[in-house]
Amino acid sequence: MSPPSGAAPSGAALATPSLPRRMTCFVYEATLMFGIALVPSVLGTVFFAQTGQSHPLQTEGVVRAFALVVYGIYFVGCWSVRGQTLAMQTWRIRVVTADGARLSQARALARYVACCIAWFAPAMGAAAALHLGPWPTLGAVVLGIAAYALLALTAPGRQFWHDIICGTRLVDTRGEPAPARR
Helix, strand or coil, X not given: CCCCCCCCCXXXXXXXXXXXXXXXXXXXXXXXXXXXXXXXXXXXXXXXXXXXXXXXXXXXXXXXXXXXXXHHHHHHHHHHHCCCCHHHHHCCEEEEECCCCCCCHHHHHHHHHHHHHHHHHHHHHHHHHCCCCHHHHHHHHHHHHHHHHHHHHHCHHHCCXXXXXXXXXXXXXXXXXXXXXX
16 A cells, blocks of 8 residues: 555665665766866866965865865755755665655754765775875775675665664665656
8 A cells, every 4th residue: 555645655665775776876976076076176276377366275175175065065955855866866766764754954964974974984084094195095985985885785774874873764766756847
């Protein structure tokens, strides 16, 4: 029996997307994030090239912090409004609470912070401790992402551990009707 119109199906009725689908979505998301990061970088480069000015906020740490804030706005906004980013819509994956409801902004923010910590912090910390250069750091991050993704195979419901901690889960939306166009 399907839930009444407008009601979310129970958490148990929602299928978990396969790990290869989730990781393909992850790669698509990374591609989109790279594109988003290029816009302020190009604008800043053109500004500084044309004016010859430098600014103390142009340091690597500040640029990274700015990127985390911009990405946070994107992810928290998408997850709390629709439950999907553009990449998740393409791969028909949605993030919901453990019982299948839409995420609040606070829970979406907690998930974003947990994602950053789980996916990137261990490899970035190890690279910093070992004083690795940019390319070895990138390799460490890629290995860290692969290792963390494989940990989902040991988690309840094969969800990612940050989702379990945050009380969220990724669900397959291929069986849902496509949203109506406005």
